[in-house]
Amino acid sequence: MKKALLVDDHPVIRAAVRLVLEREGFKHFYEASSVGEALSILREHAVDLVVLDLVMPGGDGLELLGRIKASDWLCLVLVFTSLDPLFFQERCMRAGAMAYVAKTNDLNQLQKAAHAVMANYTFFVRLPSVSQDPRQRSEKEMIDKLSNRELTILRYLAQGMSNKAIAELMHLSHKTVSTYKTRLIEKLGVNAAVHLRDFAVRNHLI
Template sequence: MSSALIVDDHPVVVAAVKLVLETQGYTQIHVASRGVDVVPMIREHTPELIVLDLKLEGMSGLEVLERIRAIGLSCKVVIFTSSEPVHYLPRCRRAGAMAYVTKSAQLQQLQSAIKAVRSGYTFFPEMPDASVGQFDMQSNERALIDLLSDRELHILVQLAHGKPNKLIASEMNLSHKTVSTYKTRLMMKLGMGSLVLLRELAKRNQLL
């Protein structure tokens, strides 16, 4: 019997993905809403396919993907997320994902991605040239963002959403001091003097 794991914290999305998986013949479909639960569920249910959102509280989808690869667990991963691919797709690809579909696309695209991955192929949208029609400043910003670690990128997005350090620390199971250090490091790496500027940078680069 074919088994799959959906990792998403939105019930409507989970229901839609379940329907797609069922049409593809998956009979055992499990659901996780938190990144921290994924590895234990993979070990328990050994799903052949994982449909993974990147925007998860605490452990991000990228960190989940990295952990799956680091541990050497055998499963095919389809990213299904609202995160824009410009910064995330290359990271997901490097971390071992086999497909990337945005939630703004038709569900038929998710279905096509699952079919491709199940047959051993990858499914990634074409990436536009980041330098075409953009200001040099934004191109430089994207280059700086690409140099951030997955965890730094996750914390950048949380800060840009206006979350206080203590809440980020609680959700990520980190100390307040650690998050504060990440925040300082981000400001230095990106050349931002305030959280307002950090948020503007995130908006310009489709991180929000």
């Protein structure tokens, strides 16, 4: 009996994913709306497939991917998210995901991905070539050089979260988050923290 864990903070999305997976023969489902809930379920139950959103309260999907890869859990991961594959698909591949489907696609793509993954194939989209605009190309290169944690903190800062809120969410010290912010300003070549949001919006990171 195939079992799946659906990790998404939107109940409607989880319900839609469940219907798709039922057509692929899944009979048993666990659901989590946060990284913490997902980890608790994975520690207690064996699942065949994890369908994972990257954007959730209480943690980051990339972090969960890394935890799964480092564990001995024998589950496959299909990323189903609103984030642009141009910046996140390759990271997910490196972190062990078997498939990446953007939520802008219809659910047939999700079903095709689930079918491929359960047959032990990968399912990733063909990415467009990077724009020849020198600024866009150089910004893509800068983003690619960020660590997963740097990218996560950049997204939180761009969403207007305070250092204190980010520190609590990611279980870091306030000083550590402040150091990351300074490092991001330097690495991305912006003049001040306020411009991090402009950078993130321009590159579809939020």
